[in-house]
Amino acid sequence: MLEAIANAVRLLATFDPELFRIIWLSLFVSGSAVVLAALCGVPLGTWLGLKPVPSVRAITIIIYTLMGLPPVVAGLVIYMLLSRRGMLGPLNLLFTVEAMIIVQTLLAIPIIVGLTAIAVRSKGREIRDTVLVLGADHRLLVWTLIREARYGILGAVITGFGRVIAEVGAVMMVGGNIEGHTRVLTTAIVLETRKGNFALAMALGIILLLLAFIINSGLYRLQAGGTDGT
């Protein structure tokens, strides 16, 4: 373990361009996926959270099921769509960064939708009533609900990011782990483990964990900043 930590520090200290390219790509792919997933998931989750529970029971159960969607299944679906014979084959996206972003977006959306709906629903009725009696239109109602549930929604985004940054199966399938092109931290860890370079794999794991820690710390501070003292 100590050797792995020393390795991780050495790797970072040498400013190995390939390592920093892998780190950058990991952040780019997962960051883009989470932003896209939030753009779709937050409005959808808000809509779901505003609806009476019985009217959206079936959708909610589907969303909750998809929150646990195995990455390899998502990878398989996207692989089939993007493969030469697939519906989106002509786009030539298989084994590209774009394909990796698509599959990670697909994994993050249900988490963000589901957790946003819960956050909105927990505040929903009383905020809805108050906003309506104060003469707000529908747009202001939705905006106020999102604003009031923002810390819960931020929690949904953090969870979505945690899910995709640590994910390996789907990006491996649709990205192909091509050196210098689609290799990210998780696929590099798998590769190094298969090659028997356990120390290097562990070092990459520590770097991944460190990245997740730094990003989540930042997001947590944002979240806590809003909830402390209220």
Next chain:
Amino acid sequence: MEHKVIIEATGLSKCFGEREVLRAENITLCAGNIIGVMGPSGAGKSTLLRILSLLDPPTSGVLSFFGQPLPASPSERLVMRRRLTMVMQKPVLFDASVFDNIAFGLKARRLPAGEISRRVEESLEKIGLTAQRRQKAKTLSGGEAQRVALARAMVLEPEILFLDEPTANLDPANVELLEGLLRSLNRELGTTVVIVTHNLFQARRLAGDILFLCQGSLVEAGPTEEIFKRPLDLRTRAFVEGRMIY
């Protein structure tokens, strides 16, 4: 003085599934009055208030406001909704400053910033919270929060103000302050005030007319003194004499 009818409801009922929680054949509320809605727990008071404040639709019945039937189009309904407002028993304040909470409805109506500022400052003065204008509303005490909720409604200068047991959790000083504000709103702007209260003394102090509900039905309606001195229904009598547990 002859008051014009501001709300009229005919054949009103509200059901949750098979269960009917409210039935009122005829409700007529006149403009400029303070109307107390009384009754034991589970009488349907809050349900009635939610229907009249356009938060929930009735299961059946016909409602008219200001002499007009309830419009079907959302934009026209919004215009009607903006003529009335409501204060809940438990104040729900937004995660914003006291000033921004009070300004919320004025901003929703897109009033000029200068007018919003002037009206909010006046309201802050009335509720005695000028010094707390920049304070986060969620850090206020229960009494202060209810004062902000009332100011947020009053600043809109509504034609009808509904209140659902607004003083239930307040100390006597805050109760007195809120009642004073309601009286002055009614007197100065002619706002019709509809207040649900459990408190017989408060109903007698404030209300000119009373609606008495029991077990989901409107039992009796009339001038406050008539209801207290000469109730027509035995249930009303039991309630005003304090023999009905609520």
